[in-house]
Amino acid sequence: MKKITPAEGMHSETEMNASHAHVTYDNRRQLDLVLAAYHLIAERGFEQLRTRDIAARAGMSIANLHYYFASKEDLIHSVVDYLHQQFVTVHTPAFNMSTGTPLEQIRMQFADVQFRLREKREMIIVMNELYLRALRDPALQTRLKGLDDQWQHYFETVLNDGIQQGMFRKDLNPRAAASVLIAFLKGITYSLMVYPATVNFVEACAELERWLTG
Amino acid sequence: MKKITPAEGMHSETEMNASHAHVTYDNRRQLDLVLAAYHLIAERGFEQLRTRDIAARAGMSIANLHYYFASKEDLIHSVVDYLHQQFVTVHTPAFNMSTGTPLEQIRMQFADVQFRLREKREMIIVMNELYLRALRDPALQTRLKGLDDQWQHYFETVLNDGIQQGMFRKDLNPRAAASVLIAFLKGITYSLMVYPATVNFVEACAELERWLTG
Amino acid sequence: MKKITPAEGMHSETEMNASHAHVTYDNRRQLDLVLAAYHLIAERGFEQLRTRDIAARAGMSIANLHYYFASKEDLIHSVVDYLHQQFVTVHTPAFNMSTGTPLEQIRMQFADVQFRLREKREMIIVMNELYLRALRDPALQTRLKGLDDQWQHYFETVLNDGIQQGMFRKDLNPRAAASVLIAFLKGITYSLMVYPATVNFVEACAELERWLTG
C-alpha cells in the first residue's frame, strides 16, 4: 500500500571504509534494499523477515529485489557486510580511538557504547540477531569473532599502557581485565537493548573505572 | 499406530517450583512437546522453528500438537514457562544461594554460570532467543525483567553484606557493582555461547574478585 | 473453478502386474494425482504441465498434492511408473503374447499397436514426451531402453521360430528384421499420433508381412 521512498543520506557514508568486499554498492537501489532489510531485522527479527516487506520498504517489486540479490540469504549477507562496516565506522561524535590517556580511551569506549545505545539502537539489535544466527553459520561466527578479537586486543593495549603509566592498578591482568570490560559492555548493552534505561549505565561505568584505577 | 502410555518419568520434577500458571503439565505428552520445542529452538532458533518438527520430535502427529496447544504461539508460551522454571531450578550441584560468606556466594554465582555454560548450553541459547523475542513481546519482556531484577537484588544484598563484613572494598557502590557483575556475567555467557572456550572465564572471574575485594 | 471429480474405474486395473516398486498405490487420492498428471501431460505436454492444474483436475488443493508427493518431479516419477505398467498391461482385448504361430504373433503385435493408436492415444503421446525427457534423464533412459530391449528380444524369438518353421524367408536376419519391425512400429505410431489416419496402417503391415514371408 504505502509507498516508502528509499531512505536518503547515508549513501556516501557507506562508501568509505570499504575494508570488506561487498561493502560498497555501485547501485543506490541495492543499498536501499540492504537498508530496508536492516531496519526490518531490527524491527521484527529474522523470524519475521519477509522479502515482500523488504521490497515494499525499499519501494520496489519483489521481482526487482531478486534482480539485485540472487536470494534472500544473499541479501542478508550484504546486510552483514553493511553492519560490519557500520560497526567500524559509527562512533560517538567525540570518538577518537588513538588519542588521549589510557583512562580517557576507556572512557571513550564507554561513551561510545552509550552513544550507540541511545542513537543506534537498531545497530545493536541487528548485531545481537546476528550473534544468534552465528550459532548456525560458521562464516558469520568467524566474522563476529574477528570484531571481538580486535576489540579485545585494543583493550589489552590500552590497559597495558595505563598500567605502565601508573594510571591503573599495578596488579591488573590486562587480558583478564580486557575480557571483563568487554563482557561488561556487551552485557549491559544487551540488557539496555531489551529494557532501556533500567540500569544506570554511567554509574556502572564509574564503578568499573574506580576498580581499574585502584 | 504406536500407542504411548503416559509415562511418569520426569513428571514430578516438572511440577515443583511451579511459581507460574502454565508450569505444570497435566500430561506427559504436553511436556514432550514443550521439550521438543525447547530443543529445536536451541538447535535452530525461532527463525527455523516448525510445528511439524516439534511434533515429529515429540513422537506425535501435528494434529495432536494442536490438541494440546491451541497454536504455535501458545506452545511457545509454555516453553517460556518451562525455561523460566529451569532458570530458577537448575544450578551447579554445589549451588546454595543463601549459604556461605558473601565472597563465597559471589563465587557460587560465577560457578553457577560456568556450570550452565558447560552443561546447559541449550538453556542459555533459548534464553537469548527469548531476549530478542522480548523486544516485540512486552509480556515476555516483563517476565525476563523480573528474573533480572531478582538477580540484581540478590547481588546487591550480598555485596552489602560483604561490605559490612569488611570482605569487599569499603567504597563499593552496591547497586552499581551489582549491575557490573550482572552485565559481566551476561556478556561473558553470551560470548562463550557463540564461540565457546575463547575467553578464560575463570581468569576473568578471579580478576573481578580482586577488584571487589580491593 | 470447476471441480472435477476424480476419475473412476481404472483403480483395480492399476493394482495388477505390479512389477515395479511404486506402481501400486495404497491410496486412491495418490492415484488420482498420477492420472491427472498423466492426462495433462498428454493434453499439454511437459512444457505446460502445472501442479495447480494437476491438483485441480484431481479435485484437491495444491497443498494436498504436496502431502502425497514431495515435489512435482516426484509425481512425474510416479507417472513414469504408471505408464510403464500401462505399457506392459494394456493390450488389444484379443492380445495373447505367447499363443499362435509366429506369423500370428507378429500380426498380434501389429494389432496391438493399432489398438493403442485408436484407443490409447494418450499413452502414446505421454510415452513420446518421456522419450524426449529421457534425453536429459539417464534413469528414465535406462527404463525406456529396458522396454525396448524386451520388445527386441521378443521379436527376435518369434522371427527365429518362424524361420525354423518355414513360415518366414530362410534368409531373414532375425536381429536386423526385429530392428526393422520395431523401428517401423515406432515410426508409424509416431506419425499417426501427430496426424491420425493419414497413413494406411493395415496396408503397410500387410506389405511388411509379405516381405517377411518371402
Added chain:
Amino acid sequence: MKKITPAEGMHSETEMNASHAHVTYDNRRQLDLVLAAYHLIAERGFEQLRTRDIAARAGMSIANLHYYFASKEDLIHSVVDYLHQQFVTVHTPAFNMSTGTPLEQIRMQFADVQFRLREKREMIIVMNELYLRALRDPALQTRLKGLDDQWQHYFETVLNDGIQQGMFRKDLNPRAAASVLIAFLKGITYSLMVYPATVNFVEACAELERWLTG
C-alpha cells in the same frame, strides 16, 4: 558494451531455399537468436527453454531479444523456419536426390538419415520436439505434414521406377512400401536419438533392401 558488427558468415546460406516467409534474416543478430534458441531446444527441450538463456547465448540482452522478436513464441516460429530450411538443405555430402538408380536413391536416403544421426543430432532432437508441439499447434502440424508428404511422394516415385526397372519385387505396393520405409527411418532415428548406437543401423537397412529387392 561489446559492439557486434553485422557479420555476413552464414548469412547467404540462410537465405537460400527461402520457401517460407520468415526464413531470411535481415539481420545477423536475429539469426544469432534463432541459432541460440535452436541449440537450447536441442539441449534442454522446450520444457526448459528460457528467453534469458537464449539472449545470453546469443550474447545480447533480453530486452534486445524483444527488439527483434515480439515474443518468445515469435522467436520459436523462426526456429521452426530455420529448422524447416535446414531439413531441406542439409544432407550427406554425397547426397543427390535425383541421380542414380532407384536402389541407389533408396541407399542415398538411408545414408542421409545416418549422416544426420551422426552429424546433426541436434536437428533430429529439435525436429522431434516440434512433432510433439505440433500436437497442440495446427499450423505447425500442417508444415510438418508437408515435409512428410514430400518424402512419401518421393519414395513412391522411386519405388515405382524401381519396380518398372525390375530392380524391386514386382509385387511391391509402392504406397505401402513408401510408408514402411518412412516409418522405419523415423522410428530408427527416434531410437538412436535417445540411446545412440544401440541398433545396427546399417544391418537393418541392408535387411530392408533385401526385402525390397526380393
Added chain:
DNA sequence: TATGAATGAGTTTTCATTCAT
C-alpha cells in the same frame, strides 16, 4: 540498436491450522 532496471502474474513449495473419523 541496445541495455539496465523494473514488474505483474505466475511457479513450486511451505506452513500453521482444521476436520472427519
Added chain:
DNA sequence: GATGAATGAAAACTCATTCAT
C-alpha cells in the same frame, strides 16, 4: 486422545515482457 488428510494463505523465487534512456 490421536491421526491421516486436507487446505488457505503465504513463502521465496521465476519468467516473459516492458520501459526509460
